[in-house]
Amino acid sequence: xxxxxxxxxxxxxxxxxxxxxxxxxxxxxxxxxxxxxxxxxxxxxxxxxxxxxxxxxxxxxxxxxxxxxxxxxxxxxxxxxxxxxxxxxxxxxxxxxxxxxxxxxxxxxxxxxxxxxxxxxxxxxxxxxxxxxxxxxxxxxxxxxxxxx
Amino acid sequence: xxxxxxxxxxxxxxxxxxxxxxxxxxxxxxxxxxxxxxxxxxxxxxxxxxxxxxxxxxxxxxxxxxxxxxxxxxxxxxxxxxxxxxxxxxxxxxxxxxxxxxxxxxxxxxxxxxxxxxxxxxxxxxxxxxxxxxxxxxxxxxxxxxxxxxxxxxxxxxxxxxxxxxxxxxxxxxxxxxxxxxxxxxxxxxxxxxxxxxxxxxxxx
Numbered sequence: 001x002x003x004x005x006x007x008x009x010x011x012x013x014x015x016x017x018x019x020x021x022x023x024x025x026x027x028x029x030x031x032x033x034x035x036x037x038x039x040x041x042x043x044x045x046x047x048x049x050x051x052x053x054x055x056x057x058x059x060x061x062x063x064x065x066x067x068x069x070x071x072x073x074x075x076x077x078x079x080x081x082x083x084x085x086x087x088x089x090x091x092x093x094x095x096x097x098x099x100x101x102x103x104x105x106x107x108x109x110x111x112x113x114x115x116x117x118x119x120x121x122x123x124x125x126x127x128x129x130x131x132x133x134x135x136x137x138x139x140x141x142x143x144x145x146x147x148x149x
Numbered sequence: 150x151x152x153x154x155x156x157x158x159x160x161x162x163x164x165x166x167x168x169x170x171x172x173x174x175x176x177x178x179x180x181x182x183x184x185x186x187x188x189x190x191x192x193x194x195x196x197x198x199x200x201x202x203x204x205x206x207x208x209x210x211x212x213x214x215x216x217x218x219x220x221x222x223x224x225x226x227x228x229x230x231x232x233x234x235x236x237x238x239x240x241x242x243x244x245x246x247x248x249x250x251x252x253x254x255x256x257x258x259x260x261x262x263x264x265x266x267x268x269x270x271x272x273x274x275x276x277x278x279x280x281x282x283x284x285x286x287x288x289x290x291x292x293x294x295x296x297x298x299x300x301x302x303x304x305x306x307x308x309x310x311x312x313x314x315x316x317x318x319x320x321x322x323x324x325x326x327x328x329x330x331x332x333x334x335x336x337x338x339x340x341x342x343x344x345x346x347x348x349x350x351x352x353x354x
Binding site (some may be wrong): 036115 | 184189193196209210213287292293313315335344347
């Protein structure tokens with residue numbers, strides 16, 4: 001290697017400067033005894049800290065897991081409910097429609113809905129509105145008659 | 150291994166601890182002893198690399214925590230000292246990388262910006278030399294710090310390990326997990342930069 005370290009670089013001149021620099025580095029890192037004692041105490045406490053913190057956490061995790069397993073075992077077992085079962089019990093109409101619907105039926109249904117004035121889902125509301133309008137017009141007619149008399 | 154002048158706290162080789170690390174029977178007392186014998190060296194290395202007291206203190210603690218956590222993976226291929234140096238240098242690299250990305254500034258919010266400029270001139274030993282020589286030595290040491298700060302990470306690590314920690318090139322090679330030739334190359338470049346800076350400084354006086 002062309003620029004490998006050569007001992008001749010460390011001539012007397014540079015050596016004395018480097019010695020002075022080393023002494024300054026040593027002085028710079030010089031600390032009183034209490035500093036080193038404090039540092040050792042901190043290292044020691046940090047070595048012990050993770051163990052004492054982790055142990056209760058692990059213990060709690062173990063307890064929680066045991067309780068969960070215990071509860072699962074104590075409770076009477078239930079058969080898992082399938083999605084099909086839920087659909088069959090709670091939405092029979094939808095299921096029936098889904099089961100029988102073909103593309104042409106669906107298209108026909110959409111067409112009928114579009115042609116009818118009120119969508120099928122809003123028919124009860126429309127009936128209610130008609131009844132309210134009838135009652136209101138009846139009321140108005142009676143009041144007009146009364147006013148005329 | 151570390152029989153170096155002015156390093157009385159770290160001269161005792163940790164052969165016993167090394168055996169225990171290898172056989173995974175290290176007690177708390179053993180580990181405390183390992184910390185006691187190495188903490189000054191690790192702190193000094195980190196101070197020289199980072200020039201940030203809070204970071205050097207925190208990373209020294211991290212270094213020993215990491216060593217403790219990974220004690221079972223210590224294979225004994227290198228000495229405990231070299232192993233600790235390697236952990237410390239890796240932590241310093243991570244720190245510098247994170248600092249560049251701006252994360253650590255938030256983590257160490259108490260670290261003032263001015264810590265980059267530690268009082269250098271007070272740090273050179275007074276060994277009875279005359280005042281002019283002392284002043285020159287201080288000024289030149291300061292120039293070296295300026296160069297060290299601007300070296301590449303690899304060059305800085307090699308330079309600090311060689312001239313602050315006084316490790317052999319083989320030891321540096323082991324600690325940095327680097328080819329010996331690469332270590333020499335980095336050291337050569339770092340020294341060239343130092344020499345250039347010193348020459349400029351002397352010309353400017």
